[in-house]
Amino acid sequence: MDAVTAPATGQGLLRFITCGSVDDGKSTLLGRLLYDAGMVPEDQLAALARDSRKLHADAGDTLDFALLTDGLDAEREQGITIDVAYRYFHTARRSFIVADCPGHEQYTRNMATGASNAELAVVLVDARKGLLPQTRRHSYICSLLGIRQAVLAVNKMDLVGCDERVYREIAEAYQALAQALGIAKVDCLPVIAPGGDNVGARSTRLSWYQGPTLLELLEAADTTPARAADFRMPVQWVNRPDQSFRGYAGTICGGRVARGEEVVVQPGVQRARIERIVTADGDLDSAGEGQAVTLCLDRELDASRGDVIADALRPAPVADQFACHVVWLGDNALLPNRTYWLKIGTRTVNARVMAIKHKVDVNTQAKLAARHLSLNEVGYCTVGLDEAIAFESYATNRTLGGFILIDRQTNATVACGMLDFALGRSANVHWQHVDVDKAVRGTSMGQRPLCLWFTGLSGAGKSTIANLVEKRLHALGHHTYLLDGDNVRHGINKDLGFTPEDRVENIRRIGEVAHLMVDAGLIVLVSAISPYRSERRSVRELFDADEFVEVFVDTPLAECEQRDPKGLYRKARAGEIRNFTGIDAPYEAPEAPEVHLHTAGQRAERLAEQLTEQLLERIVAPTGDGDHVS
Amino acid sequence: MNARLAPRTDHLDELEAESIHIFREVAACFRKPVMLYSIGKDSSVLLHLLRKAFHPAKSPIPLLHVDTTWKFREMIAFRDQVAAQGDVELLVHINEDGLRQGISPLTHGATVHTDVMKTQGLKQALDKYQFDAAIGGARRDEEKSRAKERVFSFRNAQHRWDPKHQRPEFWHTFNTQIRKGESVRVFPISNWTEMDVWQYIRRENIPVVPLYFAKPRPVVARDGALIMVDDERFTLREGEKVETRMVRFRTLGCYPLTGAVESSAATLDEIIREMADSRSSERQGRVIDHDPGASMERKKQEGYF
Ligand SMILES: Nc1nc2c(ncn2[C@@H]2O[C@H](COP(=O)(O)OP(=O)(O)O)[C@@H](O)[C@H]2O)c(=O)[nH]1
Numbered sequence: 001m002d003a004v005t006a007p008a009t010g011q012g013l014l015r016f017i018t019c020g021s022v023d024d025g026k027s028t029l030l031g032r033l034l035y036d037a038g039m040v041p042e043d044q045l046a047a048l049a050r051d052s053r054k055l056h057a058d059a060g061d062t063l064d065f066a067l068l069t070d071g072l073d074a075e076r077e078q079g080i081t082i083d084v085a086y087r088y089f090h091t092a093r094r095s096f097i098v099a100d101c102p103g104h105e106q107y108t109r110n111m112a113t114g115a116s117n118a119e120l121a122v123v124l125v126d127a128r129k130g131l132l133p134q135t136r137r138h139s140y141i142c143s144l145l146g147i148r149q150a151v152l153a154v155n156k157m158d159l160v161g162c163d164e165r166v167y168r169e170i171a172e173a174y175q176a177l178a179q180a181l182g183i184a185k186v187d188c189l190p191v192i193a194p195g196g197d198n199v200g201a202r203s204t205r206l207s208w209y210q211g212p213t214l215l216e217l218l219e220a221a222d223t224t225p226a227r228a229a230d231f232r233m234p235v236q237w238v239n240r241p242d243q244s245f246r247g248y249a250g251t252i253c254g255g256r257v258a259r260g261e262e263v264v265v266q267p268g269v270q271r272a273r274i275e276r277i278v279t280a281d282g283d284l285d286s287a288g289e290g291q292a293v294t295l296c297l298d299r300e301l302d303a304s305r306g307d308v309i310a311d312a313l314r315p316a317p318v319a320d321q322f323a324c325h326v327v328w329l330g331d332n333a334l335l336p337n338r339t340y341w342l343k344i345g346t347r348t349v350n351a352r353v354m355a356i357k358h359k360v361d362v363n364t365q366a367k368l369a370a371r372h373l374s375l376n377e378v379g380y381c382t383v384g385l386d387e388a389i390a391f392e393s394y395a396t397n398r399t400l401g402g403f404i405l406i407d408r409q410t411n412a413t414v415a416c417g418m419l420d421f422a423l424g425r426s427a428n429v430h431w432q433h434v435d436v437d438k439a440v441r442g443t444s445m446g447q448r449p450l451c452l453w454f455t456g457l458s459g460a461g462k463s464t465i466a467n468l469v470e471k472r473l474h475a476l477g478h479h480t481y482l483l484d485g486d487n488v489r490h491g492i493n494k495d496l497g498f499t500p501e502d503r504v505e506n507i508r509r510i511g512e513v514a515h516l517m518v519d520a521g522l523i524v525l526v527s528a529i530s531p532y533r534s535e536r537r538s539v540r541e542l543f544d545a546d547e548f549v550e551v552f553v554d555t556p557l558a559e560c561e562q563r564d565p566k567g568l569y570r571k572a573r574a575g576e577i578r579n580f581t582g583i584d585a586p587y588e589a590p591e592a593p594e595v596h597l598h599t600a601g602q603r604a605e606r607l608a609e610q611l612t613e614q615l616l617e618r619i620v621a622p623t624g625d626g627d628h629v630s
Numbered sequence: 631m632n633a634r635l636a637p638r639t640d641h642l643d644e645l646e647a648e649s650i651h652i653f654r655e656v657a658a659c660f661r662k663p664v665m666l667y668s669i670g671k672d673s674s675v676l677l678h679l680l681r682k683a684f685h686p687a688k689s690p691i692p693l694l695h696v697d698t699t700w701k702f703r704e705m706i707a708f709r710d711q712v713a714a715q716g717d718v719e720l721l722v723h724i725n726e727d728g729l730r731q732g733i734s735p736l737t738h739g740a741t742v743h744t745d746v747m748k749t750q751g752l753k754q755a756l757d758k759y760q761f762d763a764a765i766g767g768a769r770r771d772e773e774k775s776r777a778k779e780r781v782f783s784f785r786n787a788q789h790r791w792d793p794k795h796q797r798p799e800f801w802h803t804f805n806t807q808i809r810k811g812e813s814v815r816v817f818p819i820s821n822w823t824e825m826d827v828w829q830y831i832r833r834e835n836i837p838v839v840p841l842y843f844a845k846p847r848p849v850v851a852r853d854g855a856l857i858m859v860d861d862e863r864f865t866l867r868e869g870e871k872v873e874t875r876m877v878r879f880r881t882l883g884c885y886p887l888t889g890a891v892e893s894s895a896a897t898l899d900e901i902i903r904e905m906a907d908s909r910s911s912e913r914q915g916r917v918i919d920h921d922p923g924a925s926m927e928r929k930k931q932e933g934y935f
Binding site for chain 1: 798
């Protein structure tokens with residue numbers, strides 16, 4: 001495909017973000033910007049005058065422009081903006097969407113949200129304070145989210161006697177900072193927000209500044225990308241009203257495409273030519289980034305939502321392991337090796353953070369060692385997916401390089417991430433095909449392999465029951481193995497403790513070992529507290545549908561404490577052991593286990609017998625199936 | 631500086647594409663989506679975008695109108711015309727309990743009427759049809775507390791909105807995961823302004839209810855608003871009299887709760903020009919919004935759209 005450079009679209013919509021610390025005057029500046037652009041209707045202006053007088057009885061008729069951009073009740077009371085708010089205004093030359101982001105310490109998450117769709121950042125500093133740690137942090141987050149252009153507004157110039165030297169020093173320091181953070185273009189200007197000096201009109205008090213006003217800078221900001229991108233479109237929805245029409249609907253996220261050009265449907269390798277570019281306003285000859293279209297191909301392919309249609313000559317790289325930055329947004333910490341959903345473009349896949357290489361101090365950008373990431377922390381991580389995807393580095397393409405992580409239990413959006421590059425490993429390690437498979441091995445042992453997973457509190461009786469079941473199965477001639485959580489900790493999991501991140505890894509490894517053993521044809525019994533739903537679910541997903549039986553050994557905590565066979569509850573209550581499940585660490589009970597054993601008032605032998613009965617049917621090898629006879 | 635000039639319009643292409651993207655995301659990710667159709671100009675734009683998003687297929691998403699039984703007659707006639715086109719399915723729901731109790735904006739007041747006939751009515755319909763995504767025409771520029779609303783706004787099984795626990799949104803990569811019983815409200819024209827809406831209506835020739843255009847209409851001045859006498863249920867209070875004035879509406883709702891503005895703008899161009907030097911905001915005409923403080927937020931937490 002010829003690199004068709006997108007025609008300059010002129011000054012379309014500009015999406016920008018405002019950042020500043022508390023009390024730098026950000027709300028006032030924004031309010032003033034709206035006012036100077038003529039966006040405040042008379043009834044609102046009257047309300048503003050009324051509210052201003054109420055709040056500042058001593059300030060006469062001075063308008064408090066900050067009131068124009070405050071919103072939620074709680075924020076009003078606290079006097080701070082606590083979320084991202086979007087504002088809209090336009091001038092004769094351009095329309096603007098402003099993400100108004102909080103200056104408050106702990107809200108990295110909101111800034112990242114606002115920055116994700118912004119092309120430019122207006123960074124505000126108080127002339128009396130100069131650059132603050134927050135200035136650096138905000139600029140870093142903007143840069144991390146791909147913003148390459150900033151306007152530095154040095155505010156409250158009136159409080160430093162409109163001194164040009166003060167302004168120059170701050171401006172120079174910021175230029176250096178922005179450069180170091182990779183923000184290529186920076187414009188600086190001095191302002192006095194309440195008076196509107198250099199906001200919408202030039203200032204007489206700051207006459208030494210000859211440059212454009214803030215409004216002029218924003219109107220003129222050029223956001224066209226430096227380099228023509230390759231054509232990419234994630235398939236969003238397959239449009240198939242009847243047999244005669246099949247189109248792939250989506251928004252082009254990079255480059256241009258024209259009728260007749262050859263494309264490839266990724267992550268696969270099927271190729272086709274573009275037959276039609278359909279829109280409700282008629283077919284197009286070509287279409288470019290940002291357009292929502294429907295593509296018809298010249299042959300039938302099986303493409304579906306989540307695939308990427310790309311330039312056949314310059315396809316996107318495909319991989320399943322990446323290095324990336326992650327901004328953690330969840331209330332619970334990021335646990336390496338836990339499975340999350342990862343949504344990138346229109347594709348959703350299972351993903352694990354395999355390792356946190358380091359976390360980044362957002363104030364200094366220093367690299368720190370980390371075992372987990374907490375709310376508002378940024379980490380550099382390796383991520384592994386359970387299937388390969390077509391992607392781009394975030395610097396090249398925000399849509400195919402930016403992803404969110406979703407907690408599979410709560411459905412919360414717990415992270416946003418920016419892909420950097422694929423790890424070579426993933427492309428080079430292939431599955432080796434073997435001829436003697438699980439079914440063959442199982443049949444020769446006269447059984448269907450199975451994983452029986454016992455979960456429950458410490459002392460619930462998991463080991464006891466598992467042990468009895470194993471004895472019975474063994475007596476019946478079955479090939480079994482009991483993987484005990486305690487025992488495993490002496491060997492393969494010797495390096496793991498009881499922190500949340502270690503518990504996740506503990507279960508992951510036990511799951512993998514159990515999976516290998518099932519693959520070897522065995523009936524595997526696992527006895528492990530396995531306190532998290534999320535990890536039990538991940539383990540379950542390793543197995544085929546009828547291969548995994550979750551057994552919930554349900555014993556009330558009080559009963560477990562009473563039994564306390566190993567004296568652990570007593571120690572935990574005494575504070576001698578920490579992170580003890582049920583005491584100071586959570587146990588998430590299964591919602592729909594295959595087997596739910598209420599142990600209270602029951603003898604373990606009886607429960608084991610019943611369970612064995614239930615199992616026998618499932619583990620007897622199929623007979624008369626030619627394929628499976630070795 | 632205060633001359634609010636009409637902006638250039640090429641940004642409308644960007645807004646349109648963004649909205650279409652959102653519609654398609656809803657169709658692809660939800661089991662049973664619906665679009666709330668309130669007959670006003672924003673709904674007209676939504677419907678137009680809905681058709682565009684799925685062209686040449688028919689919209690896989692039906693429309694739902696929660697009828698409070700107090701809409702302007704011209705609105706209902708317009709709605710029925712839309713339904714008669716046959717390319718989009720239209721469902722109408724009325725809160726029958728409210729109807730039986732005789733809830734009326736004239737006797738029960740704006741707040742009770744809106745809560746029962748609109749908010750409760752909407753919840754009933756969502757529960758009845760088990761919709762898991764409801765698309766609405768709210769815009770962030772309409773009202774301060776809406777400025778923070780997400781594009782995909784999560785609601786728990788009781789339809790409640792929690793401003794403290796909204797999912798952050800990045801790029802156009804929306805988290806559409808919900809559990810059974812939960813739902814989302816989706817706002818494809820979040821980023822549009824009132825001006826964008828009118829300019830788009832003009833550019834695309836989108837039909838709107840004639841009430842938006844100035845015409846001599848019978849009105850009564852009541853509580854600082856001009857209320858149109860749309861049918862015989864409207865009873866005059868002491869000293870009130872019906873006058874014919876040249877008026878139009880900036881927003882449309884239940885007629886006893888919707889104030890007209892005096893205007894001579896009888897064409898789209900005139901409306902846009904009038905707005906360009908307009909001195910008041912859009913929702914001013916809504917009687918229900920005149921509660922003190924950031925009241926919209928409270929209504930939203932309770933499930934008002
Ligand atoms: N520090 C700490 N140790 C634990 C915790 N849970 C289990 N352990 C240890 O891990 C072992 C696992 O016990 P468990 O499998 O629950 O016992 P069972 O239910 O009787 O099989 C215990 O004997 C303890 O040594 C915990 O939450 N914190």
